[in-house]
Amino acid sequence: MDDRRFRKRVVFLVLYLAFAILPVYWMVNMSFKTNEEILGLFSLWPKDFTLDNYRVIFTDVSWYSGYINSLIYVAINTVVSLLVALPAAYAFSRYSFLGDKHVFFWLLTNRMTPPAVFLLPFFQLYTTLGLMDTHIAVALAHLLFNVPLAVWILEGFMSGIPREIDETAYIDGYSFPRFFLTIFIPLIKAGVGVAAFFCFMFSWVELLMARTLTSVNAKPIVAVMTRTISASGMDWGVLAAAGVLTIVPGAIVIWFVRNYIAKGFAMGRV
Template sequence: MKRIVNARGKDVFITFVRYFLAIVFVMFFIFPYYWTITISLKTRAQALDPSTFIFKPTLENYIYVFTAWNLGKYLFNSIIVSISTVFLSIILSLPAAYSLARFNFKGKETVAFWMLSLRMLPAMCVVIPLYVIFSLVNLLDTHIVLIIAYLTFNVPFSVWLLRDFISSIPLEIEEAALIDGCSRFSALMRVMLPLLSPGLAVTAIFCFIQSWNEFALALFLTGTEAKTLPPALTFFMTSVGVKWGELAAISSIVTIPVIIFAWLTQKYLIRGLTFGAVRGAH
């Protein structure tokens, strides 16, 4: 009887420790976002005093960044560039990922590693060559230049993600479709694509976050017409100081589309993260 009581007490203690660590872990990541929102709702004088916890919230910082700095234009640019990059990344990477997953050819792993190595390249290493190339064809400060630049990093990463998801689908399912008269393309579109929806969602989320948050390429390859939200953060870091209220307001706005996009695709995201678990268990 005493052993049973001790075992139950031990289980209760372990459960308590797990929940406590989980709460601490979550609070560690939520607190910076909470602090940013708090500063964005303060006046300029209150934002300079971090010890001010009790204050009357105000939206003057949000109104200021939208009216004085034309933030709506940069928000529109970010949405157009990010969605276009995600769409084109999926279209371009899916055939390449399918080929690497289903076909055997000489140097396949070398090609796969070479594509991944492109993703390892820092953006600052290619920003000057890209600037020179796009200036020669008069594409600087356009949506197209950012979409092309982002694709050079997103497509290799998408290929690697989708390759693993395609490999997780049993080959017998595709072979059955081929026996029933489907071509390779038809089997991919009608059979494989619905099964790949979790993997496509995960890939889309990663591409969207990468495109939405990209700073260096957007800063150097755009001017006033195609500038996105991340480079706009530099407007509030001036020679006379940092405008913390306005900076916090635009930082809060930048995170909202990513949160909404992840929330809309959370069902597929959870399925995608555990997509290969069953296959790995065998």
């Protein structure tokens, strides 16, 4: 290996990683500072280490209820997405049928449509159904992009399983539901995990619909955070702490899915 070239690569990589990590570090750093230190003293690490900001979030109902609301609708959404997507992905990966490519394409367009386009009618639709400001409304609205996402990811994983397995099972007298639940799903465990992860992520980060369809009872954390942003005299420390807490779930799961991230994004975002 050409030594000088190798060193250039490492330098570039280290520089990029610094660029990637610094902004996150800065927020984490800030979440452990008091507001006086944030505004008064410019320091690279917390001089006056405090957990007060986190204490505020865990004791103030308007903060922690945001997390609970988000978790509720994200959980509903992920479960429903996977339940409807599993059989559909199986159908797409195993059979060809009238209009299969077109339905697949149609799902893709829904994944790609900006939520802003559907915002108006969603508002009217959920008002008519009396679902405004409920977790179900947000969960249903997020199905729009998460169901196609789950179908695409699962289809990719299922296509990797040889069809002979299905045929052998049917010859052995398995019914479709029994085969699907006891043999097939265990085979694509990783795929189900990745699909669940991406559904979770995209429902967790979505702001526009979650903010428009809720006001008080189901207000998600992403909306709670923007509220403090618009208020004057901000509590930077608490804001940073809230931000750190929203990263935690993703940061934990990322290690487990590291080998599938590229795959998930390649197929999931498509």
